[in-house]
Amino acid sequence: MCGIIGFIGKNVKENLVQGLEKLEYRGYDSSGMVILHNHNFFVEKAIGSVEKLKEKVKDIEFDGIGIAHTRWATHGKITIENCHPHFSSDNNIAIVHNGIIENFEELKLKLEKSGKYFYGQTDSEVIAKLLSKRLTINKIKRLIGKIEGSYAIALISKNNNEIYFAKNKSPLYVAQGIDCSLIASDPCCFVSKCDKFYTIEDGEYGKISLNGLEVYNRNGEMIEKQAQQLNFFFKDTNKEKYSHYMIKEINESKNVLVNLIKRYQEKDIIKKLKGINIKKFNRIYLIGCGTAYHAGLVGEKYLKERFKIDVFTRKASEFFYQNDVLDEKSLCIFISQSGETADTISAMEETKKYKTLNVAIVNTEYSTLASKCDLVFPICAGQEKAVASTKAYFGQCLVLYIMASFLNGENFIEHLMSFKKDFDFGNDNKIMQLADLLINKNYIFFIGRGFDYITALEASLKLKEITYIFSYSECSGELKHGTLALINQGIPVIVIANDEKCFNKTLNNAYEVKSRGGELVLISSIDIDNEIENNFEYYIKIKDCESDLKPLQTIVVLQKLAYYTAIKKGLNPDKPRNLAKSVTVE
Numbered sequence: 001m002c003g004i005i006g007f008i009g010k011n012v013k014e015n016l017v018q019g020l021e022k023l024e025y026r027g028y029d030s031s032g033m034v035i036l037h038n039h040n041f042f043v044e045k046a047i048g049s050v051e052k053l054k055e056k057v058k059d060i061e062f063d064g065i066g067i068a069h070t071r072w073a074t075h076g077k078i079t080i081e082n083c084h085p086h087f088s089s090d091n092n093i094a095i096v097h098n099g100i101i102e103n104f105e106e107l108k109l110k111l112e113k114s115g116k117y118f119y120g121q122t123d124s125e126v127i128a129k130l131l132s133k134r135l136t137i138n139k140i141k142r143l144i145g146k147i148e149g150s151y152a153i154a155l156i157s158k159n160n161n162e163i164y165f166a167k168n169k170s171p172l173y174v175a176q177g178i179d180c181s182l183i184a185s186d187p188c189c190f191v192s193k194c195d196k197f198y199t200i201e202d203g204e205y206g207k208i209s210l211n212g213l214e215v216y217n218r219n220g221e222m223i224e225k226q227a228q229q230l231n232f233f234f235k236d237t238n239k240e241k242y243s244h245y246m247i248k249e250i251n252e253s254k255n256v257l258v259n260l261i262k263r264y265q266e267k268d269i270i271k272k273l274k275g276i277n278i279k280k281f282n283r284i285y286l287i288g289c290g291t292a293y294h295a296g297l298v299g300e301k302y303l304k305e306r307f308k309i310d311v312f313t314r315k316a317s318e319f320f321y322q323n324d325v326l327d328e329k330s331l332c333i334f335i336s337q338s339g340e341t342a343d344t345i346s347a348m349e350e351t352k353k354y355k356t357l358n359v360a361i362v363n364t365e366y367s368t369l370a371s372k373c374d375l376v377f378p379i380c381a382g383q384e385k386a387v388a389s390t391k392a393y394f395g396q397c398l399v400l401y402i403m404a405s406f407l408n409g410e411n412f413i414e415h416l417m418s419f420k421k422d423f424d425f426g427n428d429n430k431i432m433q434l435a436d437l438l439i440n441k442n443y444i445f446f447i448g449r450g451f452d453y454i455t456a457l458e459a460s461l462k463l464k465e466i467t468y469i470f471s472y473s474e475c476s477g478e479l480k481h482g483t484l485a486l487i488n489q490g491i492p493v494i495v496i497a498n499d500e501k502c503f504n505k506t507l508n509n510a511y512e513v514k515s516r517g518g519e520l521v522l523i524s525s526i527d528i529d530n531e532i533e534n535n536f537e538y539y540i541k542i543k544d545c546e547s548d549l550k551p552l553q554t555i556v557v558l559q560k561l562a563y564y565t566a567i568k569k570g571l572n573p574d575k576p577r578n579l580a581k582s583v584t585v586e
């Protein structure tokens with residue numbers, strides 16, 4: 001993961017800090033920057049969020065060239081030594097790197113034998129130690145001939161006025177403004193500095209200065225890059241009246257619904273939907289990680305309900321090991337908010353040799369995943385900044401609903417309009433009271449059947465991710481096959497029960513928990529009488545809606561439950577420990 005930024009121009013420090021703040025979603029274990037000033041390197045590093053670095057460099061005012069990095073640790077502890085930038089042994093060259101150098105141990109051994117000293121444990125330091133003196137295009141070419149793995153690298157030297165770069169499997173973009181040049185892991189860093197940018201592709205390398213951009217392909221040939229427009233997606237967003245991005249983004253779910261209703265009536269999208277000839281396929285795979293995988297499970301149900309086709313949802317990181325049948329009759333749907341998740345991209349690359357039709361459901365339309373799939377369907381959620389995915393999950397499920405309904409000839413617009421009309425975000429006070437019951441618990445269980453089990457999985461992920469409470473989700477009917485052994489006095493079990501057809505069965509499973517001392521919480525759209533309610537410590541009524549959309553109506557309430565529990569525990573839900581928003585390593 002990690003985010004890199006390079007800037008040439010006025011107020012270099014401010015621009016680097018601003019860029020790092022925008023890139024913090026890629027990791028916030030530590031950050032650092034180097035600025036070339038009077039042929040010397042000014043270097044600052046800090047453990048923790050970019051805020052810490054900002055404080056350390058507050059009095060610095062330089063124009064010129066600099067590169068900076070925000071880290072999500074993969075190799076080596078979170079220490080100042082391991083914090084980027086890293087430096088060549090002669091201290092003439094500085095580098096920042098996003099990715100993993102897979103052959104770093106072998107290279108490091110060789111370099112150590114030749115007398116090079118390593119101050120840290122990162123794979124990235126090897127890149128710096130392979131270089132010395134000044135940078136040239138040929139040196140970059142030779143460098144990428146030696147390193148294996150994923151990388152977006154920005155490099156500066158004391159003797160050059162350019163930022164050099166190289167890219168393989170980690171995102172990298174460059175841009176030129178009127179009086180500045182930039183390089184970054186995400187074009188969002190270019191907002192208000194320029195209106196066009198260039199995407200650097202795998203195997204490409206080059207340099208950028210105030211005078212222009214030079215890019216070379218794998219064969220060492222200089223190439224002309226096509227500029228892309230920086231569109232509204234990159235518009236800077238802030239927390240507005242909210243104290244955290246997470247709660248703001250949960251509350252934006254309804255906007256996502258509105259955006260999708262509008263966007264999915266437009267000609268280009270209808271044409272793409274028509275481009276999926278569902279009758280042609282024998283099997284459909286839905287592939288994603290984490291929350292996106294859960295959206296896949298929801299989509300699996302939408303598709304299976306409507307078509308007599310085998311549908312399988314796969315965790316992208318496990319896709320290689322399934323030995324699934326893949327051929328031209330397979331439709332692969334890759335789901336991702338960022339479109340940069342390494343496992344999802346690798347799974348997609350793997351399918352290419354089988355000539356599957358590859359569809360991307362993404363929030364980030366300029367992403368690697370989007371650029372490599374045959375058809376791209378946007379989630380239209382706008383930037384999602386909190387690490388915990390909320391409105392993007394909502395959008396992913398909705399796009400899958402639209403896709404399944406459209407392919408089945410249903411009037412999805414009518415259904416979504418009525419969903420929108422009655423949509424309910426839940427009563428925050430009631431949700432906060434439930435959070436009060438949970439904050440001091442060490443274990444929390446979620447159970448449900450069918451769609452409700454998928455909602456249990458997602459609610460449990462959200463809760464553990466930002467509250468650090470151990471949370472486990474289980475199918476209601478499976479409890480007695482093992483998990484029930486974990487239930488004793490005071491263990492909370494959140495029962496999600498929206499389905500009339502199996503409501504009584506789920507209730508019975510809940511009572512099995514209660515008999516063993518478990519504390520029951522009911523989350524349900526079904527009207528219950530007092531007798532039933534008395535069995536539960538707490539009950540939240542979910543607004544009723546059509547059954548396919550109940551997972552969405554329910555998840556917003558459970559996302560808020562995770563949010564308020566984190567707040568009450570004094571945790572920052574936007575930046576949970578050990579995690580990053582965009583997971584660009586396998």
Ligand code: M6R
Nearest residue numbers: 290291292336337338341388389
């Ligand atoms: O960008 P993606 O949707 O591909 O990310 C996939 C997961 O890393 C992501 O959904 C993760 O599980 C979230 N942090 C969960 O809230």
